[in-house]
Amino acid sequence: MKTQEAIYQYCLRIADSNLILAQRLAEWCSRGPILEEDLAMTNISLDLFGQAETLYEYAATIKGDNATADSLAFLRVEREYFNRLITEQPNGDFAVTMVREVLFSAYQNHLYQALCKSNDEMFRGFAEKALKEVKYHLRHSSEWVIRLGGGTEESKVRSQAALNELWRFTVDMFEMDEVDEELISMGIAPDMKEINKSWMKTVTEVFTEAELHIPDLNNVIKGSNKGIHTEHLGHILSEMQYLQRAFPGATW
């Protein structure tokens, strides 16, 4: 596999994950448990949209062929998205959203730290800026999960149920293929086995403090590197892409 092709694919993995999670978090807009949290979740969402845009622009320059950040974000079909499966899972209750945010922002935190040392200048610049944002996302969601886990009986039951449901999607986040092999050999991307180790340490700390137990891995679902998705992505795309599909090329 050519390096440029691998970089393009790697951009989509990160950007698609951010785009889809941002879209999910935006669903909370006007539905947050309190005004302050409503703003916090939409702030996180906007951070993720911004990160996605940076990488889509990079990907578009590699692809050429009149591709733009918008055409990549809005005009691909389901199997051409490579977002990590956990990002497309439904928001559920507030506990599900916050546990998902801990699992995913901890992952971004370690991935971006590694990308700060990438041989690719674009990835380095992206990671240095985005790392500050995801550190905050991790802090915000961790504090909530710790509160929910140690809160009332109800909040503890819901948080544990959220972790039990989402845990099986975490294996997918660390899957590697020939894209990773090429980029690891060029010193551009990290070995996900290493990221997995440091991620596990971080989330174990949070869930231990929250008095939640990490469940056994059962019914693991993966496949995002190949564009294989759960039933939820199609519904997200139909809503997210509606405008561009109904009015091709619409701008504002």
Add this chain to the structure above:
Amino acid sequence: MTEKSNQFPQWEVFIQAKNGGPYEHAGSVHATDKNMALQNARDIYTRRNEGRSLWVVQTDNIFSTTREEEAEFFDPAEDKIYRTPNFYKMPAGTTNL
């Protein structure tokens, strides 16, 4: 009739726009504790680059003057213009005083 509030406690937010400057009151937030108050304050009041540092103080901890006390607290200062430096002659050549 007393109605129990279903809101988290209220906190007052103070923002310092740049190092060395004063902390100025920006508004309030609801939060269960000081860490959540800082985060909520950050998300609501500093998203357009308004500050570099934040204070939060639980509203209950602020003790203020009341309307009834206004006259006795502040009116006596009204006719003491000699407390402001209105009667000094500017030294010759001073432009930036």
